Amino acid sequence: MADTRIENLVTSGTFSLDGGTWDVDNNVWIVGDDNEVVVIDAAHDADAIARAVGDRRLVAIVCTHAHNDHIDAAPALADLTGAPVLLHPEDLPLWRQTHPDRLPDGELADGQVLTVAGTGLTVLHTPGHAPGAVCVHAPDLDTVFTGDTLFAGGPGATGRSFSHFPTIIDSIRKKLLTLPPGTVVRTGHGDASTIGTEAPHLQEWIDRGH
Structure with a gap:
């Protein structure tokens, strides 16, 4: 774990x-050690992600949600590496818009723990930006990977299909702002933040968003 x-x-x-x-520019997150890794959000360029993984074993390709920019390279990366693509089942309607002929290989569920290099990654179902949106909490690394649920400065967008503002606020309040304040928020786009930085602004987001 120390080497993760x-x-x-x-x-x-x-x-x-x-x-x-x-x-868009997307953050692809690779978590692991010199032997094995997981990829969180296989965006745009399967070859570049495979090069970054190198000769390490890719345990899983975790999708924080199924908007096309987060999953467009997932099947190709799976083909290159043999790793399974994992998605929360409530995002299958979005997934099928991008990949109608290829389903994910497995499901993500709230509370599920994935293990890579001895480090536990806990799946948090955080709907709102998308019905099957998840965040991935790595307590040993003081980090939560939030996809497009929480950014530096506020919640992810909810103005398009399959999204809902009160739901994303509820997800953030119950699942993310309860994490330790020092937890680093690593986002799907843009810069990182911390839970402690974002938590005081919840009411502002609510006032701005409804």
């Missing part, structure tokens, strides 16, 4: 939903 580390790869591509398309 977090690596960040930024990949670029597009996000498409509800008839619109936007250029």
